[in-house]
Amino acid sequence: MNDLGRWAVHTATTKPWDLETAIRKYAEAGVAGISVWKEALEGRDPKAAGAAIRAAGLKAVSLVRGGFFPAPDPETRAARIRDNERLIRGAAELGAPLLVLVCGAHPKVRIAEARDHVRSGLEAILPLAGKEGVRLAVEPLHPMYAGDRSVINTLKEANDLCEGVGSPSMCVAVDVYHVWWDPELEAQIARAGRIGTLAAFHVCDWKTPLEDMLEDRGLMGEGCIDIPRIRGWVEKAGFRGFAEVEIFSRRFWAMDQDEYLGLIRKAFQEHV
Numbered sequence: 001m002n003d004l005g006r007w008a009v010h011t012a013t014t015k016p017w018d019l020e021t022a023i024r025k026y027a028e029a030g031v032a033g034i035s036v037w038k039e040a041l042e043g044r045d046p047k048a049a050g051a052a053i054r055a056a057g058l059k060a061v062s063l064v065r066g067g068f069f070p071a072p073d074p075e076t077r078a079a080r081i082r083d084n085e086r087l088i089r090g091a092a093e094l095g096a097p098l099l100v101l102v103c104g105a106h107p108k109v110r111i112a113e114a115r116d117h118v119r120s121g122l123e124a125i126l127p128l129a130g131k132e133g134v135r136l137a138v139e140p141l142h143p144m145y146a147g148d149r150s151v152i153n154t155l156k157e158a159n160d161l162c163e164g165v166g167s168p169s170m171c172v173a174v175d176v177y178h179v180w181w182d183p184e185l186e187a188q189i190a191r192a193g194r195i196g197t198l199a200a201f202h203v204c205d206w207k208t209p210l211e212d213m214l215e216d217r218g219l220m221g222e223g224c225i226d227i228p229r230i231r232g233w234v235e236k237a238g239f240r241g242f243a244e245v246e247i248f249s250r251r252f253w254a255m256d257q258d259e260y261l262g263l264i265r266k267a268f269q270e271h272v
């Protein structure tokens with residue numbers, strides 16, 4: 001994508017940098033938006049962090065990530081709801097319009113029940129989200145994570161969940177890493193545009209072989225995802241927001257992060 005005005009980066013992409021360094025380096029490199037991971041906010045006042053982001057000329061795109069609703073016992077589920085409520089307030093203080101949700105899964109909770117936990121968890125936090133003006137972006141995760149990270153695995157399920165709950169505070173995040181393989185992707189992106197749920201677009205690439213399920217994401221252009229095609233669908237559906245670079249990679253975290261951000265910029269321009 002040649003429009004760097006739509007270039008955003010997740011702080012987890014450059015994990016070795018603390019939030020202050022990321023803000024400064026992103027601004028210097030021409031990044032326009034920043035999605036802040038909750039770990040990057042630890043020990044900081046979200047209001048002050050939001051002010052620093054705006055002062056650097058960046059826009060806070062989202063706070064990442066809440067969710068993780070399913071658990072075998074009701075006490076843990078209640079604690080997760082309180083965690084999510086803290087995150088909603090944090091997103092509002094940061095000035096981020098979105099809280100991205102990894103809905104959760106638990107190996108000791110059967111999948112149908114876990115999906116009920118997700119829905120009831122969402123319903124519990126929606127009133128606060130509405131009050132704070134923060135939308136909850138359900139990010140479907142690749143089915144390889146259905147046992148321990150998320151029981152919401154396709155964009156259809158995420159759209160169904162939004163429609164089923166029926167709140168304007170619900171939306172979806174399309175992350176190419178999780179949904180690129182789905183034969184229904186084009187239709188579900190179009191549907192998200194129609195029903196008003198399309199709120200975020202995350203990019204990286206899928207390497208083969210994948211050396212680690214979580215921390216071996218590729219830089220755009222390194223793998224097999226047809227990112228420009230998916231971006232075309234997202235734009236056709238009316239999305240005009242940021243393309244957010246979200247890469248977890250031990251390989252890239254081990255390298256010089258200034259050099260890495262340069263590679264990201266080039267890959268964003270050539271392969272998004």
Ligand code: ZN
Nearest residue numbers: 139175202246
């Ligand atoms: Zn994502």
